[in-house]
Amino acid sequence: MNYDILGICTNAPSYQIAWRINQLFRFNLQYSDKLFVCYNKKGVETSFPYYFHEDPDDFHHVYMIQNNYEGNKLIPELFQVDYFIFFVNNELFDIEEFRQKIKKDIDLIQVTYRVEPEKYKSIENIIFE
Numbered sequence: 001m002n003y004d005i006l007g008i009c010t011n012a013p014s015y016q017i018a019w020r021i022n023q024l025f026r027f028n029l030q031y032s033d034k035l036f037v038c039y040n041k042k043g044v045e046t047s048f049p050y051y052f053h054e055d056p057d058d059f060h061h062v063y064m065i066q067n068n069y070e071g072n073k074l075i076p077e078l079f080q081v082d083y084f085i086f087f088v089n090n091e092l093f094d095i096e097e098f099r100q101k102i103k104k105d106i107d108l109i110q111v112t113y114r115v116e117p118e119k120y121k122s123i124e125n126i127i128f129e
Helices: 014-025 095-105 121-125
Strands: 003-010 036-039 045-048 050-055 060-066 083-088 109-115
Touching (some): 003 095, 014 083, 014 095, 095 109
Antiparallel strands (some): 003 083
């Protein structure tokens, strides 16, 4: 796995969180008209709405994926999390600084924490191409 993950707990809609992150970090998180597809532990395809920011010059990608959609959980072990932010091919961001900054500066977020992928088996099913 070549990514870092933050979990976000909030009651705010995804577009508000994405907009605030865009303002704070000068990202361009955009809503995807497609769903993020992965497979659960039983091999059943599940899909989730998401926002993405891709920087082809730096080869890093940021995805904000909804954890709960149509009764499915992206990472079931972390059922309390509303959104996950994945930093794919991350060599630019200090994840702990990023986490602290969004917690401090985005008042819509109640809790943020770093997710350690090796602790959760279901994360193995999340693949970025």
